[in-house]
Amino acid sequence: MPIITALAALLAVQVPDLASARLVWDAPRDCPGREDLLAAIEQRLGRAFAGEVEVEARVTHHADAPRFRLTMRLGQRGRAALRRLTSGRCAALVDAAALLVATAVSPGEATEVQPGADAAQPIADAAGEVAEVEAREEPIGPELAPQSRLEQTAEQAPELPPAAAELEVWEPAAGTAETPLEAPRRARRGPGGVLRIQGGAELGALPGVSGAAMVVGGLLWRRARLELRGTFLSPRTEVRPEGSLRAFAGMGAVLGCGRPGPRRVEFPLCGGLELGGVRGTATRAAGARGTTGYWLAIVASAGVAVAVHPRVRLGAALEGVAGLLVPSFELRDPGPDVALFTSSRISGRLLFTVELHFRDPR
Template sequence: MPLRSIFAGLLAAAQVPEPLPPASGAAIEWRSPASCPDRSALLRGIETRLGRSLRPGELAVDGVVTVHATPPLYRLALRLRVGGPEERRTLAAATCAALTDATAVLVASAVARAPGDPLVGQANVPAPPVRAPAGARPRARPPGATPAGGEPAGAGEPAGAGEPAGAGEPAGASTSPGEAAQEATPPGAPAPDDPPPADREPALANAPVPGPETVEERALEPLQPATPRAEPARRPALGGFVRVQGGPEYGALPGMTGAVGLAAGLLWRRARLEVQGVWLAPRTAVRAEGELRASLAAAAVQGCARPGRGRVEVPLCGGLELGGMRGDARGVPDARTTTGLWLAVVAGAGVAVRLGARWSLTGALQLAGAIVGPDFQVRDPGPAVRLFAPAPVTGRLLVGVEVRLGDPR
C-alpha cells in the first residue's frame, strides 16, 4: 500500500502542466466608447478562453466599436490576422460587453486553429479516469496467476481469498478498476480490464476553454448590409389625355340647349394644355317678323393649372374659343342661311376624380365671354329687325370621362 500511494502521487505530479509564460506585447488595437470594456478586458478574455498567455507576434487584432441609434446599438468592425491572410468581420450586439466577449471567442478560436502553434498536439488538460460500468465487478485472477510480487495466488491468504477485491479491506477503503488491473497484470502487459483504445475518452489537445454563454452571445449575429430600398418607378415627365364630355348650355343660342364635345391635350405634373371642340345643338328663335334656327361649332385652346392632391384634381383653365354660328331664317322674304364668326374668351373651373390608373370622372363649369359674335337681322324696306344675337356671357356645365396616358403625377 505505501508503494501504491507513492506511485499514484508521482503519476498525478507528472500530469500537472508546466506554467505557461506570461503574455507579452500582443498586437491588439481596440477602440471603443468609454462605457465599453477596454483593451485589457479583451486580452484577459482571449487568454482565459485560450488557456494560456499570448506570445509576441502571434496575432494582430484591430477592432473599432461604434454606437448607433437603431438596434443593434453596438457594431464592431474587426480585422484579424493569425499567421495567414487577414480576416475581416462585422458583428453587432445589444450590449458592448457581449460584443467584447464575442471578439475574445473569435480570436481564441483563430489562435487555437493556427497550424504553426507549437502547443497543438500536446495535452494541457489531464485526461479523465476511465470508469468501469455501473455494477461491474473486478475480474478475478485465474488460478496460478502470479502477481507483481511473484507469490502464487492464494499463498498466505486466509479462507475466502477468492472473494471480490476489497472484501477484506477495512470499511471506507476502495480499489479503483485501474488499480485492480495493475495488481493482476505483469509489468509491461496491457491491463485485462482496460477497455479498447477506441472506448477511451480522448485527451483534449490545446482545446480552448469557452466562457459561459450569455443571452447577449446567443443573440449575436453578423451585421448584414442594409438591403437597398427599391426605388419607385419613375413617372414620365409628360403625359396625355382624351376626354369626352357633354352637358347643358345657356346664352350662346336661343334658350337652353345641349353641348357635346371632345378634348385632348398634354399633361405635366402641375399643368395641362388642351384643345377642346364643342358643338351646340340647334335652337329656334321665333319673332313676329320670322324665325331663326341657330347652332354653334367651335374649338378652344386652353391652358390649365392642376391643383389638388391624391385622387382629386381641380383644374383651373383659361383660353380662347373660335368658331362659327350658323343661322337659318324662315318665314321672311329672301330668307337664306348664313354663318357668323364666333370668338370668345373661355374660363372655367372643374374637378377630376381618379377612378383608376388611367380613368377619371370630370366635371367643369365654363364661361365664355363673346368678343366677336354674329347678329342675325331681317332687312325690309325700312329699319333692320334683329331676329337673334348671342348673349355677351354664356355658361356651360360639362360632365365627362377622361382617359389619361402616362400621367406624370
Template sequence: MPFAPLLAALLVTQVPEPPAEGAIVWQAPPGCPDRAALERAIAGRLGRVPTAQELALVGQIGRTSAGRYHLDLRLTVAGHTQTRALTTRQCAALVDAAALLSALALDPSAAAVDPALPVELEPSPEPPLPDEPIEPDPPAAQTAPPVEPTPPARPEPVDAPEPPPPAVVVDLAELTPSPPPPRRRPGGFLRLSGGFEVGALPRPTAGLDFATGVLWRRARLEFHGVYLGPQTEARGVNSVTVSLFAAGVQGCARLGRARLEFPLCGGFEMGGLRGEGRGPGARTGTGFWTAARVSAGVAWHFHRLLSLNFAVQGLLRLAAARFDLSDPDAPVRLFEPSPVSLRLLLGLEVRLGDPW
C-alpha cells in the first residue's frame, strides 16, 4: 500500500513523550510539617524545585501504638518506583528523610547540598529540548519493510542509598549522674527548763535546768547546768538547809517525725550539795554529788526555730555528801539524799540549723 512507508516514517519521527508520572501527594496528621514544608525541604536538598514530570511522591504519616510516627513513602523517578517505611519519634525527621530520598533519587550528588541554603520555590523553567532531525520521506517508488517504532531509551534507575538513621538526641543530664545530696551539717540549741525534784533534797523542790548542745538528724549531745532550790531538814533546835548545784552531759536518740520528737537520753551529772547548819555547833559546808541520769520526753516543734520540751528524768545516786549533827556522845544525822530521785521539767528550746 502506498501509505505504509509514510506511516512508518511518522511513527519513527513523532513518538510522543511519556505522560507525567504524577506530583507530590503528602498526608500528615496535625502538628506535622505539611506538603509545602516537604517541597521546601526537597528544593533545599536538590537546589531547585523538581517538576511533576521528574518526581512523583506519595507519602502518608501515621501514629503507631507506641506513640511514634510512621511514614509509608513511594517515590517514582524516570519510571522506577521505590518504597520506604520509616519510623521515628519526631515527625519533622520524616520530612527531612523524605526530602533526602527524593533528592538522591533525582541527583545522587544532592546529599552534599546544604539544605539550609535559601531556595526560591518557583518552578524552574525546563531546559529547551534539542531539535531532533527529521528524516525525509523516502521516495514513493522505494519499497521498504515497515519499521517498528523504537521506544525512547530510559536512563538506568539509580538506586538511592539507604537514608541515614535518624539522629538520636541524648539528654546529657541523663548521662551525667546527679550529684549526691549535700550532707546536712549539725545544728545547735539552747534550752531553759523549770520543774520539780523529789529525792535529792530534804523535801520536793523547784529547780532550773539550762542546756545547750549539738543536734544531728537522729541524735543529740546535751550539756546541762542544774540548780535545785534550798530545802530544810530539822532535828530539835538544829537544822540544815540544803541546795544543789551540778553540771552534766547526756546523749540522746531523736525518735519521731514531723513536728513531734521523742528524745531518749542517758548520761551523768556531778556537782555539790551545799548545807547551811543552824543550832549549837552548826556550820556551813559543801559536799560532793554525782549521779547517773536517764530521761525520756517529748518535744513539739511548733516553729522552725522553737520547741516546747517536756522531760521525765530519773537519777541514781552514785556518791553524795551527808549532813550530821556533831554530838560528843553519838552523832545525829540530819539529812542524807535518797538513792533515787525524780525530776519533771518543762522548757522552751531555741534550735539553730536543726537538720531534723
C-alpha cells in the first residue's frame, strides 16, 4: 500500500507548462541554457513563472568586444519592450534578463525612475557602478492594450545585480539586419545526457522476490532518449527436498524511450533488449557445482519522472520482461534428472529512480 500511495502521489503532480510556449531563449553553446534562465526568473519571483509575459531573447557571440550581445523583447497584451544588453560574460546577461522578466511580471518591485525617461536609462548595481540598458516600447500585434502591466514598466530601469555591472548599451551597426527572434536556432544544440540510478523489487527471474539495482547512462533529445543499462539481481535461494539452489543474475540492456509529458513531469515509455546470465550454485547434493545460464529478454516499461531541480528528477517505473531465452537448473548425476529451478518467461519489476540531466534539450 505505501508503494501504491507513493506512485499515485507522483502521477497526481500537475505542473503548468504555459511558460514553455511563452519563453523563447536562443544562445550559443557556451552560454547558460533556457532551464538556467527559467530557474533564475523563478528564484527572483519566489514562485513558478506561469507565462505572464511573452519573452523572446537571443544572445549572439562575437569575436570583438563586447563578446555577448542580448536582444530581448518582453510582450504582454499587444505591446513589447525591446532591450539590448552586452557583456563580456554570458552569465551576466542571463541574470540581467531574469531580473527584467521578473520586473515585468511584478512591476511593483521595480526601481523607481522619473517619468518621461526614454532611450537609455542608467542602472546602478549594488556596488554603485553604472551600466545602461536600452528600453523602447513597440507594438507586436494589431491591438494595443492601454494601461497594461508592461506599459507601466517599459520606461522603468530596474536595478541590476552586481554580476551585470559590465552591461552597456549595444547599438547595431547601420544597415545590419537582425535575425528574427521567432526562429531560434535549436538545431545547433546536440543531445543532452542522463545518468540514472534505480532500484526496487523483481519477481520471476530468480526464486522468490529479489532486489534489483541498476545504473543507466544515455543521450537525451527533446522527445526521445537512448539508454544503456546495467542490472544486478540480488541472490535468492530455492529449497527442494533433493537439494537447494542459490542464484543471482547480471544483465545489460539497450533501451529506446519516448518522453511524453510537460517539461517538469515526464512519462517515459521505454522498450529494448536485455542480455545477460543467471549464475546458480546447487547445495545439499552430492557432486553439485555452479553453472551459468544465458538470459535474453524483451523489456518494456512505463513510468513517471518529476523535476525537483533543473537537473534532478525523481520517479518510479513499472517494467515487464518477456524472456526469449531463460535458464533452467537441474541435478543430473547421480540418479534421474531433477529440476531445481527454471526462470519464468514473464517477470516484472517495480523501480524507483533518481536521475541527473546534463544540457537537457527540453
